[in-house]
Every structure is written in C-alpha cells, then in structure tokens.
Amino acid sequence: MFKSRSLTLLALSLGLALSACKPTPSAETTAAADPAAATPGAAPITATAADTTAAQCPHADFNAFLTYFSNDIALQEKSVADPLTVQSVDAEAQPEPRPVTKQVPLAEVEWPVMPDTATLPRQGREMQVTPQADGSVQVRINKPDTSDQQTYTFAQKPCWQLQKVVDESI
Structure with a gap:
C-alpha cells in the first residue's frame, strides 16, 4: 500500500512538474525571431545596402561585370532590362x-x-568605356572608318543592367 501510494504521489508530482515547464527556445529560434536576443547585450546585426547589393550582385565593379557580361550569355539574359530600348537606323526611310x-x-x-x-581586337574593332554624369556607363564598340558602331548603356538597378542599345550601322 505504501509503495502504490508513493508511486501515485511520484507520478502526480512529475506530471505537475512537467506541465509547469515551457520549452525554452533554442538560440537559433531566438536569433531568427529577434537578432538582438542571439547574444545577450549585443546589438542587432543588420545588413547594409552595400552588403545586400554585394550578395545580390556578384560583379559590383563595372569593368569586371563588363568582362563577364560580354562573354556569358546566361549573365546577359539576367542583366538586360525588360523591355530593352533598342535604337537603330532605318536605311530604307525616305527621304x-x-x-x-x-x-x-x-x-x-x-x-x-x-x-x-575579348575578341574585338581580332575583329579590328575598338571599345571605349565612358562613365556618365547620371552614374550610368556607356560602352561604345566600333570599327574605325566605317558605320559599324554600337553604344551600350548600362545602369545599376541595383545590379548592372543593360538599359539601351544604339546601333548606328547602316
């Protein structure tokens, strides 16, 4: 009888103790909900605009971007405005x-x-890169002494993106 009563009291005590307990959140759960709570006394960690842009834009430097952009069609497909402004010459227009x-x-x-x-010199073509006052960059590719001339205008939106192509070839 004493044994069964002791077991009942023990079970009852254990049940009360367990029902009073609340699960304590892990450090990861707490950090996800409140970054400041991850480390007591620490200030919350926030990403700066530059950090966010760097994470989203693997080629923040225009010259590095241009090298990859001109060589990689997959990057071109991701880095062209939709719609793309294209200006060309209508040689058939009258007068x-x-x-x-x-x-x-x-x-x-x-x-x-x-x-x-990288292939322009072998084709007898030249390239000139000119930063613009509005922060955009124009890339002019031409073959000297011909009408073969294209100008590509890029802007950061937030990554570098081709906005406009002007083809002056006739």
Missing part, C-alpha cells in the same frame, strides 16, 4: 535614313546582345 527606337521585350532579344569584348 533619308532615320533613327528608329523600339522597346524590345526580353523574350524577343537576340542573344548575344553584345559581342565578347
């Missing part, structure tokens, strides 16, 4: 050729949209 501007949906852009800059 004389005139510029024509189109908004080309990404699905209709012809790839590659820009030649590989």
